[in-house]
Amino acid sequence: MKFQFFLLFSLLFSDLVYSQVKYSGSVNLEGYYSTKETLPFWFYSNQRGRLSAQTNIDGWVNGKLNYDISDNTSLEIGGGILYQDTFKYEVFIDELYADFNYKWLQIIAGRKQKPELYNGLSATNDNILWSLNARAIPGIQLKTNAPVYLNSNEKFAFEASWNEYYLGDNNGAKNVRLHHKEIQVLYNFRRGWTLKAGIQHFVQWGGISEEFGKQPDKFSDYIRIISGREGDVGANQGDINNALGNHLGSWELYVTKELKNKRLSFIFNNFFEDGSGSRGANFPDGRYGIFIKSKDQRQLINSFMYEFYYTRKQSQTGPFLYDNYFNNGVYPFGWTYKGSILGAPFFTYDSDLNYIVNNKFSAHHIGIGGQFSTYFQSFPYKILLSYAHNEGTYGKSLNTEGLNEDVLNFYSKWRLLNLPIQADLKLGFEFNSIKEPIFGAGISLSKQF
Numbered sequence: 001m002k003f004q005f006f007l008l009f010s011l012l013f014s015d016l017v018y019s020q021v022k023y024s025g026s027v028n029l030e031g032y033y034s035t036k037e038t039l040p041f042w043f044y045s046n047q048r049g050r051l052s053a054q055t056n057i058d059g060w061v062n063g064k065l066n067y068d069i070s071d072n073t074s075l076e077i078g079g080g081i082l083y084q085d086t087f088k089y090e091v092f093i094d095e096l097y098a099d100f101n102y103k104w105l106q107i108i109a110g111r112k113q114k115p116e117l118y119n120g121l122s123a124t125n126d127n128i129l130w131s132l133n134a135r136a137i138p139g140i141q142l143k144t145n146a147p148v149y150l151n152s153n154e155k156f157a158f159e160a161s162w163n164e165y166y167l168g169d170n171n172g173a174k175n176v177r178l179h180h181k182e183i184q185v186l187y188n189f190r191r192g193w194t195l196k197a198g199i200q201h202f203v204q205w206g207g208i209s210e211e212f213g214k215q216p217d218k219f220s221d222y223i224r225i226i227s228g229r230e231g232d233v234g235a236n237q238g239d240i241n242n243a244l245g246n247h248l249g250s251w252e253l254y255v256t257k258e259l260k261n262k263r264l265s266f267i268f269n270n271f272f273e274d275g276s277g278s279r280g281a282n283f284p285d286g287r288y289g290i291f292i293k294s295k296d297q298r299q300l301i302n303s304f305m306y307e308f309y310y311t312r313k314q315s316q317t318g319p320f321l322y323d324n325y326f327n328n329g330v331y332p333f334g335w336t337y338k339g340s341i342l343g344a345p346f347f348t349y350d351s352d353l354n355y356i357v358n359n360k361f362s363a364h365h366i367g368i369g370g371q372f373s374t375y376f377q378s379f380p381y382k383i384l385l386s387y388a389h390n391e392g393t394y395g396k397s398l399n400t401e402g403l404n405e406d407v408l409n410f411y412s413k414w415r416l417l418n419l420p421i422q423a424d425l426k427l428g429f430e431f432n433s434i435k436e437p438i439f440g441a442g443i444s445l446s447k448q449f
Contacts, residue, residue: 025063025449032056032426032442040430040440042384042411045345046125048113049135049338050082050094058084060094074101078112095136106145111138118291120382121305121367124344127200127269128287128309129250134340137178139165147186157186159198167204171354172332176207177217179225179245184252192258200252201228205245209330212236216244236330246328248273248335265291267307271343273323274315281315282323287344298373305367309346312360314394322394325359346388348398358398358405363388379415399434406433413444422446 030051032039038053050058062080069075075098082094097110113136117125124131143161150156165178184198203225206217216224216234224231224244231239239245253268267289272278277285289307296302314322326335326347334349334356341347341356348358365386371378390405392398398405408431417423426442 020068022066023063023449024066025061026446027059027061027449028444028446029059030057030442030444032440034438034440036436036438038438040411040428040438041345041407041409042386042428043426043440043442046123046132048094048132049340050084052084052086054086056085058082062095072103075099076101096138101145104144104146104148106141106143108141108143111136112141118305118367119293119303119369121291121303121369121384122289123307123309123346123363123365123367123384123386124287127250127252128271129200129202129248129269129335129343131341131343131345133345134337134342137165137167137337139163139178155188159184159186159196167207167337170331170333170336170338171351172210173330174208176331177205179203179205179222181226194254194256194258196252196254196256198252200250202248203245204328204331204335207331211332212330215330238329242274246273246331246335248326249278251278261295263293263295265289265293267291271325273325276315277323282313285311285313298371298378300372301368301370303367303369305365307363307365309344309361309363309365309388312362312391314360324356324393326356327359327393346386346390348390357392357396358390359393360391361388377418379418381415382411382413384411385409401434403434407431420447422448 032043032055034040039051039055044051044053044055050060060080060082062078064076064078067075077098079096080094081091083091093111095111095113097108097112099112100107114126114132116132141161141163143163144159147157147159150158160183161181163180165180167176167178168174170176180200180202182198182200184196187195189195205221205225206215208214216231221232221244228243228247230242231244235244248271250269250271255266257264268286270280270283270286272282276282287307287309289305292304294302311325314325316322326341326343328334332354335342335347336349339349339351341349346361346363347356349355350357363386365384368383369380371380373379386409388407390398390407397403409428411428412426414425415422416425422445424444426444428440430438
């Protein structure tokens with residue numbers, strides 16, 4: 001989709017239905033200071049790929065128009081451009097998409113940022129494999145936009161999605177594709193209680209690997225990757241012995257309790273990269289969490305989150321061989337996009353080595369959100385605090401000294417000014433057991449229209 005076509009279509013469409021179109025957007029500008037060459041961890045992690053560890057200045061402009069075609073049909077078209085002073089290409093498209101909704105069905109074409117969950121307090125957002133740490137990936141998404149109930153008493157429902165993305169060129173491979181699907185089943189088993197359970201499945205496939213050459217990409221190969229079958233003639237021997245493409249998945253369980261003034265959520269995601277992991281051989285690896293949200297957002301503390309991440313088990317795949325999470329031989333950049341981890345940012349990618357150098361860790365994460373409110377205005381804040389014990393990978397330490405790394409990361413964001421311009425102050429630090437501490441500060445200015 002060309003940006004010029006987007007503008008032309010938007011103008012033409014808005015002229016035809018001007019009275020029914022709603023416009024909105026924002027202008028954002030940020031500046032950062034650090035006592036070292038890099039920013040503290042949470043300044044650049046889970047920031048939608050808009051910042052790097054060395055960012056000094058960044059800014060973006062985005063806008064969208066919404067058109068209500070009928071009572072149950074709508075179309076949203078949006079786009080945004082980002083500037084960042086340390087990327088190879090300093091200006092690039094942050095978003096460019098069309099989002100069509102019909103009753104319970106949603107179709108998204110293009111590059112659209114994922115919604116922020118858990119009031120932005122989670123260390124990963126959606127699940128352990130699918131975070132806000134990387135840039136939005138272009139593709140086509142088909143999904144339910146709300147639970148689809150299967151009976152009149154609204155006891156049983158499902159949510160589902162089927163998505164095809166284009167990862168493009170990365171270090172060591174070109175024209176790589178990404179398949180993603182998920183299914184969740186919901187059961188309202190008691191008044192105020194909801195159980196949601198399901199699975200997400202991802203596959204990197206196709207493209208050209210520098211080491212293994214062109215990868216199978218016919219329609220018959222697509223059927224193999226979506227069903228998890230082994231590769232056919234033309235695939236490398238590893239994919240013939242196992243499954244075509246680089247598969248990742250996650251079993252998920254969520255329990256939600258609606259209280260009078262709060263919502264309480266319990267979260268579990270395991271994850272797997274092969275058959276042994278999908279059978280639970282790598283248990284207890286995964287994400288465990290609890291989230292409490294007040295229904296009155298104007299409280300001093302309106303939301304709280306605790307998460308625990310554990311990846312130290314890793315099911316054994318052979319003598320002295322383990323899962324080696326997020327790494328892959330055919331696609332050496334592993335589970336990353338444009339140099340950023342696609343999953344929880346506690347995993348560490350080294351762009352020079354083109355390898356996930358830390359996938360064996362345990363981490364505790366706390367998030368607190370709230371507002372300082374006056375009669376006229378509210379001033380929100382957010383605090384993130386995490387502790388991670390990093391061990392590198394099985395068979396290889398994270399550093400040349402062979403020492404494990406303990407890291408304490410703190411981040412806070414405080415609203416200083418609300419209208420007509422919003423101004424936020426960011427303060428944080430990173431304490432490391434084998435490196436010098438890092439202190440950082442930032443200022444963010446934004447204008448909504």
